[in-house]
Amino acid sequence: MADLIDFTQETLSVRLKRNPFIAEVHYFEAVGSTNTIAYQLALAGAREGEVVVADAQTKGKGRLDRVWQSPPGINLYTSMILRPRIEPATAPQITLMAGVAVAELFSGCCTGSVSVKWPNDVLLKGRKACGILTEMKASAGRVDFIILGMGLNININPEDFDPTLRAAATSLKIETGKVYDRLEMISTLFDLIEKWYRVFLRTGFPGLRETWLGYADILGKRIKVVYKDEFQTGIVTGIDDDGTIRMQGEDGAGHRVIAGDVHLLGR
Numbered sequence: 001m002a003d004l005i006d007f008t009q010e011t012l013s014v015r016l017k018r019n020p021f022i023a024e025v026h027y028f029e030a031v032g033s034t035n036t037i038a039y040q041l042a043l044a045g046a047r048e049g050e051v052v053v054a055d056a057q058t059k060g061k062g063r064l065d066r067v068w069q070s071p072p073g074i075n076l077y078t079s080m081i082l083r084p085r086i087e088p089a090t091a092p093q094i095t096l097m098a099g100v101a102v103a104e105l106f107s108g109c110c111t112g113s114v115s116v117k118w119p120n121d122v123l124l125k126g127r128k129a130c131g132i133l134t135e136m137k138a139s140a141g142r143v144d145f146i147i148l149g150m151g152l153n154i155n156i157n158p159e160d161f162d163p164t165l166r167a168a169a170t171s172l173k174i175e176t177g178k179v180y181d182r183l184e185m186i187s188t189l190f191d192l193i194e195k196w197y198r199v200f201l202r203t204g205f206p207g208l209r210e211t212w213l214g215y216a217d218i219l220g221k222r223i224k225v226v227y228k229d230e231f232q233t234g235i236v237t238g239i240d241d242d243g244t245i246r247m248q249g250e251d252g253a254g255h256r257v258i259a260g261d262v263h264l265l266g267r
């Protein structure tokens, strides 16, 4: 796979900075976590649109303290600094926005088999191919910055996954049999992030709700929401303006899902 590595500071800068939204590119062959580096850069004053890209991560972070497997040469690990003028409670909607952008990217390669799973996964044929981790710093009721971290499984083979992940994880290559140019993928990814971020800034989540729902296909479906040691099942009745899922529990009562893992159970 080594001959496919096309990430250098120069190739990434030249390619990504064709898009004026990308303010700066910080490339590393290996880091602990691109989110951590981006967070430190943002604390030091980095601008909106600065991105951190790594060929490999040694401590890739997932949601709920999980590890994001990040081997070199085959996938995308990147974090973007955003400075939207929004309230902290609105920040989780950035995760849903990024899910739509990644779903659109994947749909260009893998039509019909792409879905989003609330709140932060993008799946191919029901298996996870992308995870999104947003981290925020806020003060005085306003967001200072958001780190939008995205891990996309592009050219990884089944045997390269940790055995514990093999059944649930996949990549573009596994699903299509093709090898993808990572430079092309990351530049299209950020074009789509910019497009959907602008929609989000103009309209909030309502402007992307229909598109998100189109990929999620959960309206009217039975779901199980798992949070820590607890779970709840019910039928999805909608997704609110703030991106929380509305569901009717088995007891008939309405609930709002604000955290946890959502599993589709069917009708």
Ligand code: BTN
Pocket: 032, 033, 034, 035, 036, 057, 059, 060, 061, 062, 063, 064, 066, 068, 076, 077, 078, 079, 120, 121, 130, 131, 132, 133, 149, 150, 151, 152
């Ligand atoms: C998840 O599904 O739990 C979220 C995974 C997020 C992984 C990406 S890889 C780039 C960025 N840096 C990290 O340490 N995590 C995110």
